[in-house]
Amino acid sequence: MAASLTAPPPVRHPLRTRPFRLLFTGRVLSLTGDAVIPAALALAVLEATGSTGALALVLACAMVPKLLLLPVGGVLADRFDARAIALVTDLVRCAAQLLVGAQLLGGSPTLWLIAAASAAGGAAGAFAMPTGAPLVRGTVATEALHRANAAMGIAQSAARVGGPALAGALVLTVGPGWAFVLDAGSFALSAALLAVLRIDRVPVPHRSFLADLREGWREVGSRDWYWTSLVAHSAWNGAAAVLMTLGPALALDRLGGAGAWVLLLQVGAVGLLAGSLLADRLSPSRPVLAANLALASYALPLLLLATGAPAWAVIAAYGLAQAGLGFLTPLWDTVVQRTIPEQVLARVVSYDWLLSLAAMPVGYALAPLAADLWGPGVPLVVAAVLVGGCCLATALVPGVRKVR
Secondary structure, rough: OOOEEEEEOOOHHHHHHHHHHHHHHHHHHHHHHHHHHHHHHEEEEEEEEOOOOOOOOHHHHHHHHHHHHHHHHHHHHOOHHHHHHHHHHHHHHHHHHHHHHHHHOOOOOOOHHHHHHHHHHHHHHHHHHHHHHHHHHHHHHHHHHHHHHHHHHHHHHHHHHHHHHHHHHHHHOOOOOHHHHHHHHHHHHHHHHHHHHOOOOOOOOOOHHHHHHHHHHHHHHHHHHHHHHHHHHHHHHHHHHHHHHHHHHHHHHOOOHHHHHHHHHHHHHHHHHHHHHHHHHEEEOOHHHHHHHHHHHHHHHHHHHHOOOOOOHHHHHHHHHHHHHHHHHHHHHHHHHOOOOOOHHHHHHHHHHHHHHHHHHHHHHHHHHHHHHHHHHHHHHHHHHHHHHOOOOOHHHHHHHOOO
């Protein structure tokens, strides 16, 4: 690998500073609550309706507003106070989760109310997601950004490890409704912490909304290392959607049953955490190059699953691939926060999220169609070639190699 790994110079850990500690605690609370929701939501909707179509509707109601409003969220987070926007969105998501929880605890949930709450939560998420980078950048010194982003990555990975277990415990003991109440409480506590947080902010000149959108897109397009990496990251998300769509059925047919699929997901969560921990300890001299090369490892579990490899090999490869993702995230976030001008940071990040998330519905839609026509091996191999090729091809981009 072209990027040599060296130990970063000693820097005071950002968790020793009050502003970042407040932000980190709030994010940990909301991440933990959110990690419980996917399993609880699926079980609740299927139990209430018995329809996978109803579950698809609820998930679409959360995703579509998020995709449509992400650029708007980026403009607002740059133009106004990112802290205030994050606080308001936490309160909106708290109310949405309380509504779903009340519906489920009442014993006769209404599908359209759950769908409406999911849409409100998705819209709030579109405004909240671009605030993450400005909030981290506004609470820590530049030299501490790497440790701060690594801490955030570790917290997110740990939540993914523990979230399904916590969801299962709640669903089996007190019911899925209380999982949503827990998530609502986590958003309320996060909002309370944001209310006392103070961050540095660079004023942004007020112009038209379209001018702000165009400026953000120009910042993306003017950096070859950024937009080519976004193509690679989008390919990764599309490939992940293919694996998540076809993987469960293949696990039942080839890997030994549902238990193998559950183990694969759990090993992946542990790999994600391991990658985040590694990113906290190592500082590649060429961070974007190292991160994209690590991301290319996602091609391995796709190819192994397509070729009928044994379960242990597929599971181990998936853990390695998720470790690559965990390694990438803090490195990528740090480079973006250090190099993108603060007054356009949220808009640039919103385009990053938009391109990444938009690729997932494409993978969800095309994977089963291709599997029906040519068998599951074909879409898995195509996804592997795309993600591996796009990630490795970034090494040919001068800007990717030059970012230090």
